[in-house]
Amino acid sequence: MASQRSSPSLFSNWKLDLIAAAGEFIGTTLFLLFSLGAVQTVNTNVGANSDGTSGGTDVNANDVTRLLGFYYICSAFGFALFAIASIFYRFTGSIFNPSVSLALVLIGVITPIRFLLISFAQMLGGIVAAAILAGLTPGELNVGVALNAGTNRAQGLFIEMFTTGTLVLSVLMLAAEKHQFTPFAPLGFGMVLFVVMLMSIQYTGGAVNTARAFGPAVVQGDFDSYHWIYWLGPTLGGLMATGIYVFLKKNHYWRINP
Amino acid sequence: MASQRSSPSLFSNWKLDLIAAAGEFIGTTLFLLFSLGAVQTVNTNVGANSDGTSGGTDVNANDVTRLLGFYYICSAFGFALFAIASIFYRFTGSIFNPSVSLALVLIGVITPIRFLLISFAQMLGGIVAAAILAGLTPGELNVGVALNAGTNRAQGLFIEMFTTGTLVLSVLMLAAEKHQFTPFAPLGFGMVLFVVMLMSIQYTGGAVNTARAFGPAVVQGDFDSYHWIYWLGPTLGGLMATGIYVFLKKNHYWRINP
Amino acid sequence: MASQRSSPSLFSNWKLDLIAAAGEFIGTTLFLLFSLGAVQTVNTNVGANSDGTSGGTDVNANDVTRLLGFYYICSAFGFALFAIASIFYRFTGSIFNPSVSLALVLIGVITPIRFLLISFAQMLGGIVAAAILAGLTPGELNVGVALNAGTNRAQGLFIEMFTTGTLVLSVLMLAAEKHQFTPFAPLGFGMVLFVVMLMSIQYTGGAVNTARAFGPAVVQGDFDSYHWIYWLGPTLGGLMATGIYVFLKKNHYWRINP
């Protein structure tokens, strides 16, 4: 009897172990993709090697300001998402990003009608934020995103897919799933935005959100020929995250952790 | 019977969806207003474009130090508000800002007498902090706020209104409202202060608090002709936040999130 | 009957209001003392005014590196205290600082014998950390604290008193007091250390801990004539915090917040 019961248990353990290994593989890949991406940003531009030999070009004040500007901007987006999403978290539940809204309608948390309404509201918010900012600040508005540092369109598209996909996955796992960290989910996805932007800001401007790319383009009247990558990339990311989430739910991921 | 019950339900859903969309609109606008404001600060001054063409003027050591100084100061205010408010949070409840006190008396959490006493205490605290600092540090005290970078008075007034309004709204939604994040509310409003300052410090000095603007002006004996914007702006912000909060409460905002 | 009951209630409310105002006064003073101190650090050295006129001297690469070095160091101490104290928090309860140990023995949380043992252990830890670091890193060890930027001894003494006093107060209010934030107390006092160092690092090196000042001095064999301020300042801070805490407990501070 005991062996009869232990056999399926062994089989089950093997399956659990393989799913755990798949999870560790995906997690380690994402963790190191964004971390190493930050290293690449630093090393190809300003030379982080302490022996004075940088991987990039000569080091000058422009390099320093660019890297510091990246850090300033990534901090603003990451902590603003945490802070402002905290305020509205118990109210609207979604987080100011049409790709997140897409994932929520696909998994059935919101209705298609609400999806359409809040996605429209999010895009409108992007435009209005840029318009208010243009009025509040002196000088020309200059807050758009762009491909930079030699990044091509395919690279830009997949960067936006990976970064937005990870952000959406964090919302699904931290906010859509209910557990002890759920009331603190905005801290989690705010910091996800911070780190995916640290990796991507040099290459794509780090949109991670169609509304963030679209709003300034409308107000500044400045659409690049590749503007579509900021629509397709985040959308593919939202679909990718939804697929991973559905797979994990089907496999009862919460049974994996011993 | 079923149709009778579903009809009001449908109607109710439409109303809930519209309120959710309004919430997403306001939230996305605030999130991107402050985030894009940080981008504007970086781009108009020190050139964050990796192709070397900046949106502003020439890049030099002064640009770097200014941007780094902004980050240093915003970090100090944001994390100090979190840290010091954590200490006093269960004791006084208010958070060192007369505009927050104003909102609390308007929604009936504190009495008018307490409002007057603690607002006076907060303003006095601003003066005493500046006076102690003048004694503790060598050299002239130089910690005031000012309009900069070409910002005009109307812009300064509305920047202080939007930034303070968002801070007050976060106190109302995170601390006045009771839920699982409430014991951690100081982290929320500390980080709100961090990000609204990242946007506003270049333009108005990022006061977000009349006591912060008034105290150094008294000790340094240096009142700008437009000092009134640091009284009117935060006050209008407190009123704006109170209005939004009352509207949300009237509409039972906690029913919106599915 | 009602008036009989309301009269003492009114009297009681007045007293509560005055204590609340005292709390807001102390809190606002501490919040702005450290925040404005960071502004002073930035403005007197590297010029944070965006119009290019700094409050200090000429701006050069040395100014930028100094300010960046300050930020790097303050981050390391603040987040290390949070991170390492989290590990040991449920184990030893104290936090690597003899002035905190002093406060804990004074309020009766630990015995005098334990106070002596752990204070000795903390001072020894400071020496051993510096010694290990000397072995692990190439070049001369250079990690001591010193008065700088023209700070005199009285200023240094009181800066160390205020900064350490605020740190100790945070431990008493967040960890010694038991409430929902208590399991997260290390985040609170870690961030207190971060912000009090952002204010003090330029003037005293930001010790905020006798063990942090003493250990490197022993290993580097380098005692300044004013080394005593790093013993007396934090000790006075610990006594000040204990006094405030006892006063608040006597006045049942938790009844103040409506």
Added chain:
Amino acid sequence: MASQRSSPSLFSNWKLDLIAAAGEFIGTTLFLLFSLGAVQTVNTNVGANSDGTSGGTDVNANDVTRLLGFYYICSAFGFALFAIASIFYRFTGSIFNPSVSLALVLIGVITPIRFLLISFAQMLGGIVAAAILAGLTPGELNVGVALNAGTNRAQGLFIEMFTTGTLVLSVLMLAAEKHQFTPFAPLGFGMVLFVVMLMSIQYTGGAVNTARAFGPAVVQGDFDSYHWIYWLGPTLGGLMATGIYVFLKKNHYWRINP
């Protein structure tokens, strides 16, 4: 009777006091080792003394960019570990690091089979992350770790041992142990990674993880002759942390804190 009972109690108190002192000694040593390490990094390179006399060489733009690059990279790793581990925390439990997996199998939390599978998955994740990044970004991949600033192999080995050991200890005390902070453990070990990297990045590149060192070496085809220190160092760290953890459990560390 009372004295009979108080005698063993006294004896027991002495033992508890000594264990508490040992804990404070280790904790203070680790806290100051990493904090002072950051000071050393700043002072030996860019001169943090405000009197203009630095402990290192001349200050130039290259020094600023190097230090800023360090901060950028450490932030990316620390916050990415927090953010990505939060997503997968309730799923796989381990945290993308073979040395953590080693500790978990040694204390019996996971089986040897799972240890082998997830360690392999983690190493594979390191390779795949580097490969994806090479495809996503223009230019040569340049994200490896290396001994720098004159660090010799023994120093590098022990730096990797101490940093990884502290990271593993934080996982054991915050995640393997169950308490109120456990749902937030990723914040704890993310910030541990942040601070141990602030100390070590200049000397060893701050791997703190064999998978982080190995993946880029494979993709870039660039193995240093001392690459083994990134295998042996973290492994010794994992063993050291496991030893401390077992000792603390044997001594019922949770009884120490009064």
